[in-house]
Amino acid sequence: MTKYLKVNPSVQKASRTAFGETLVHMGEKHPEIVVLDADLSVSTKSAGFAKKFPDRFFHMGIAEANMIGTAAGLALSGKTPFLCSFGCFVAGRFETIRISIAYNQVNARIMGTHAGLGIGEDGYTQMALEDIALMRSLPGMGVLQPGDPVETRKMIEYLSSHHKGPVYVRLTRQNLVSLFSEDYEFEYGKGVVLKEGKDIALLATGGVVYNSYVASQTLEKEGISSTVINIHTLKPIEEELIVHTAKSHKRLVTVEDHNIIGGLGSAVSEVLAENGIGTPLLRIGVEDIYGESGTAENLYEKYGLSINKIYEKTLQFFQESNRPGR
Amino acid sequence: MWEDRDRFVLSKGHGCPILYAAMAKSGYFPEEEIYTLRKINSRLQGHPDHVRFPFIETSSGSLGQGLSVAQGMAIAAKLNHKKYKIYCLLGDGEIQEGQIWETAMSAPKFQLDNLVAIIDANQGQIDGHTRDVMDLAPLKKKWEAFNWDVQEINGHEFHEILTALDKAQLERKKPHMIIANTVKGKGVSFMEDNIEWHGVAPTPEQRDKAIKELNDKVLKG
Numbered sequence: 001m002t003k004y005l006k007v008n009p010s011v012q013k014a015s016r017t018a019f020g021e022t023l024v025h026m027g028e029k030h031p032e033i034v035v036l037d038a039d040l041s042v043s044t045k046s047a048g049f050a051k052k053f054p055d056r057f058f059h060m061g062i063a064e065a066n067m068i069g070t071a072a073g074l075a076l077s078g079k080t081p082f083l084c085s086f087g088c089f090v091a092g093r094f095e096t097i098r099i100s101i102a103y104n105q106v107n108a109r110i111m112g113t114h115a116g117l118g119i120g121e122d123g124y125t126q127m128a129l130e131d132i133a134l135m136r137s138l139p140g141m142g143v144l145q146p147g148d149p150v151e152t153r154k155m156i157e158y159l160s161s162h163h164k165g166p167v168y169v170r171l172t173r174q175n176l177v178s179l180f181s182e183d184y185e186f187e188y189g190k191g192v193v194l195k196e197g198k199d200i201a202l203l204a205t206g207g208v209v210y211n212s213y214v215a216s217q218t219l220e221k222e223g224i225s226s227t228v229i230n231i232h233t234l235k236p237i238e239e240e241l242i243v244h245t246a247k248s249h250k251r252l253v254t255v256e257d258h259n260i261i262g263g264l265g266s267a268v269s270e271v272l273a274e275n276g277i278g279t280p281l282l283r284i285g286v287e288d289i290y291g292e293s294g295t296a297e298n299l300y301e302k303y304g305l306s307i308n309k310i311y312e313k314t315l316q317f318f319q320e321s322n323r324p325g326r
Numbered sequence: 327m328w329e330d331r332d333r334f335v336l337s338k339g340h341g342c343p344i345l346y347a348a349m350a351k352s353g354y355f356p357e358e359e360i361y362t363l364r365k366i367n368s369r370l371q372g373h374p375d376h377v378r379f380p381f382i383e384t385s386s387g388s389l390g391q392g393l394s395v396a397q398g399m400a401i402a403a404k405l406n407h408k409k410y411k412i413y414c415l416l417g418d419g420e421i422q423e424g425q426i427w428e429t430a431m432s433a434p435k436f437q438l439d440n441l442v443a444i445i446d447a448n449q450g451q452i453d454g455h456t457r458d459v460m461d462l463a464p465l466k467k468k469w470e471a472f473n474w475d476v477q478e479i480n481g482h483e484f485h486e487i488l489t490a491l492d493k494a495q496l497e498r499k500k501p502h503m504i505i506a507n508t509v510k511g512k513g514v515s516f517m518e519d520n521i522e523w524h525g526v527a528p529t530p531e532q533r534d535k536a537i538k539e540l541n542d543k544v545l546k547g
């Protein structure tokens with residue numbers, strides 16, 4: 001279990017906001033950082049960097065493909081570009097990313113904000129629900145999604161100073177409860193165990209990690225002992241941790257604000273299948289349908305990502321699959 | 327929907343509240359339904375949804391795609407020997423998308439004189455004035471260079487709008503572009519040309535003040 005756990009529901013911040021603040025600090029330390037945005041700098045929170053470092057910030061206009069190509073050129077010339085837009089718009093220019101950034105294996109940081117149902121009222125067209133699936137399919141592309149503001153900051157610090165190669169980072173519009181202490185250490189590619197149990201394990205990513213954590217506490221009251229793991233790195237996925245968790249629990253549940261096809265649920269399934277592990281798995285997420293408008297809270301309730309719905313689904317899954325004869 | 331209707335494609339999909347309001351007033355759906363806008367299970371999505379609400383000709387909200395879709399409709403009309411027209415409303419920030427310029431290239435090739443595009447040239451987008459974010463001036467010359475029939479009008483003058491739409495029927499063999507110069511938030515003192523109002527809903531007090539200002543102006547002429 002992580003020693004950095006410090007869940008504090010009274011401290012909340014959107015991961016996009018934590019990103020924007022950290023980017024300004026990193027800009028001071030790293031002159032090679034450049035930032036591009038496609039007319040959403042106020043929303044993606046790259047505006048802080050724009051203000052502080054106008055010479056290293058580029059308003060690309062509503063022209064995401066051009067932004068991606070330009071970032072690739074900057075990266076090929078030794079810069080570390082952070083290119084920002086809503087996840088749906090930037091991942092939507094898949095083939096441009098595929099060749100200019102991924103195939104070139106450049107140090108570009110693709111920042112996709114307003115991920116998932118969490119964007120709320122704007123509805124499906126602005127809602128990244130397939131971005132993880134797309135980005136995960138590109139060889140050499142790191143796919144990251146922080147679960148709280150502290151982890152976001154540490155992740156951005158790491159990506160500003162150390163990491164080599166292209167990365168897609170998925171951030172939320174909505175506030176996230178602070179889960180970690182300030183001295184949290186981010187480890188690329190490593191899952192973070194938030195809670196240890198023995199019956200069932202919930203593997204969650206991004207904005208729904210906290211909901212999964214609280215749901216798991218409620219499960220204890222039903223006498224179900226549950227583990228919760230925060231998967232901030234969707235690719236490369238930590239295989240050993242998943243194998244170990246699957247072997248040491250009766251049931252697995254994945255929780256993500258993304259289509260269950262191609263996201264965390266798929267990544268975990270692939271590991272289980274390839275290792276010949278038959279632990280039953282429930283994938284909680286958007287069930288291969290389009291999202292819609294509504295408050296984030298209403299949508300989480302309707303699509304099964306609220307604390308209550310995660311709890312209910314997990315409980316039902318556990319009870320059903322525990323019935324004799326199955 | 328009847329087959330020979332003119333089509334209207336709202337490429338700048340975020341403008342859909344006004345489209346819904348116009349449709350409600352025209353009898354497409356009961357006016358009370360307007361209040362479900364952006365709420366869960368509503369047909370009136372935050373951005374136009376053709377499947378939930380088939381009166382909408384095409385889903386939009388990811389900027390830059392509507393003109394291509396309108397082009398497809400215009401080609402289909404030609405193939406079917408239909409007389410209806412396709413109207414497509416674009417934002418002046420939206421036309422920074424490369425795909426727009428791909429249609430700028432292709433529509434004249436297909437001689438789509440049944441396609442009428444309109445740019446809401448309000449000089450604004452989310453990150454600022456279009457001239458600062460990504461300037462497209464001289465806009466008229468650009469579309470002319472791509473071989474469109476281009477008119478530039480004051481987009482707040484109804485007679486200019488109607489005349490331009492009529493004129494767009496005359497020129498044959500070319501697609502039509504109407505650059506409508508507008509002011510964001512026109513007629514509301516605290517909204518006019520103020521970028522901060524993009525995508526922001528007024529409070530009830532601000533709404534009342536805005537309606538009063540607009541009524542005063544319209545009634546005084």
Ligand SMILES: Cc1ncc(C[n+]2csc(CCOP(=O)(O)OP(=O)(O)O)c2C)c(N)n1
Pocket residue numbers: 038039040062089338340387388389390416417418419420421446448450451452524
């Ligand atoms: C592909 C894409 N990128 C970004 C956005 C986010 N966005 C919504 S509205 C808007 C500004 C639009 O400006 P403009 O086209 O000038 O419209 P208007 O001024 O008429 O509102 C942006 C960037 C989007 N909807 N689609």
Ligand SMILES: [Mg+2]
Pocket residue numbers: 417418419446447448449450451
């Ligand atoms: Mg505009």
